[in-house]
Amino acid sequence: MEVTLVKKCFIFLLSLCLIAGLAGCGGTSEKAANTDGKLKVAVSFDAMREFVQAVGGDKVSIIEIIPDGTEPHEFQPTAKRMKLLHDANVFVMQGLGMEPWAEAMIKAADNPKLVVVEAGTGVSAITNTDEDEIKEHGQYDPHAWLSPSCAQIEVQNIADGLAKADPKNAGYYQANAKAYKEQLQALQNEYTQKFSALPHKDFVTGHAAFAYLCRDFGLEQKSVESVFAAGEPTTNQMKELVDYCRDNHVKTIFSEELVSPKTSETLAREVGAKVQPIHTMESSEGGATYLDRMKENLQRIYESLQ
CATH class of the missing domain: 3.40.50.1980 (Nitrogenase molybdenum iron protein domain)
Known part of the structure; x- marks a missing residue:
């Protein structure tokens, strides 16, 4: 149909x-x-x-x-x-x-x-x-x-x-x-300055929700799931992610509250990384404000790239 x-x-x-x-x-x-x-x-x-x-x-x-x-x-x-x-x-x-x-x-x-x-x-x-x-x-x-x-x-x-x-x-x-x-x-001004000083710009997240944020700060996301958090990565896609994380010494895999962390946790175990929450502001997540959660996102991404 x-x-x-x-x-x-x-x-x-x-x-x-x-x-x-x-x-x-x-x-x-x-x-x-x-x-x-x-x-x-x-x-x-x-x-x-x-x-x-x-x-x-x-x-x-x-x-x-x-x-x-x-x-x-x-x-x-x-x-x-x-x-x-x-x-x-x-x-x-x-x-x-x-x-x-x-x-x-x-x-x-x-x-x-x-x-x-x-x-x-x-x-x-x-x-x-x-x-x-x-x-x-x-x-x-x-x-x-x-x-x-x-x-x-x-x-x-x-x-x-x-x-x-x-x-x-x-x-x-x-x-x-x-x-x-x-x-x-x-x-935005604060973190534009912070990110500009970093040599590494790529981070790994559960689903590909951060393309606009990446555009703001010159970053690039590698994601476990698609833009719409649908499906799971194929065996080849997972292997590429594992290789990428190992080659780039990725120590943090981000995961969102409303998306199952299972695949992110599997990837983290495989490469010896930790899983850390990141906010998509789709749900209230305990009542923190948008500005507080956005700053927390940016700070966590910044720290993961150092």
Whole structure:
């Protein structure tokens, strides 16, 4: 079956599911019941929540579509999750193919006042090269939020979207966005200087989520799994990774919270390396902020390359 036909079938079924779910609401909604005056913002996953909170401050009430602890690439929306868009003023998503279900969900929500923000709009997108991934997920690597420079673009897009939905507080959103972007830029400046002084630029991670971060700092990732954390490496791919780690004296293999560490642990044992966590900000991971986790990522990568 062609991918486009599969997508159309998915959209149709999703629409039916949401229509049925809304019919059982009895005509009441969280939007109507919301009397605190805050802008009701639905977000796809944790990094979007962080950016919205930084920009929206105490003017917004945030709901996550993807439940915390769920791998976004594997998420399938339920009727209960889909209702959240029907009740929202704004929906913030990453875009670039990160939320393949979003188009159908927005259409089925039947919410003409919903302001949709694709945070990744305007980012210089990195193109996928794997034909199977392009067929299944689209032509772009979606992980732009893991780059401090791209994150600044995303924060500005979010500020513009919140201002559109809530013009009376536009100045507040823009001021918050400016302050947050300055923090992101300061972090980028600090580690641009640190990484530039290192002779080695390659690090090894569980899944290939850090291409945008690598572009920011002149680094290169070697990964156990693909951009979409799908499948396991072949015997030949694993041998190449083992040889690479041995030849380059790699002592750290990074692993993400929502991706199985099994293959990373196997690789680490084979080459005598340690496994260390690295954050993708797809889940809250204990409540640390985006800036704290990004700095921790950069510092751990920096230390692994020394």
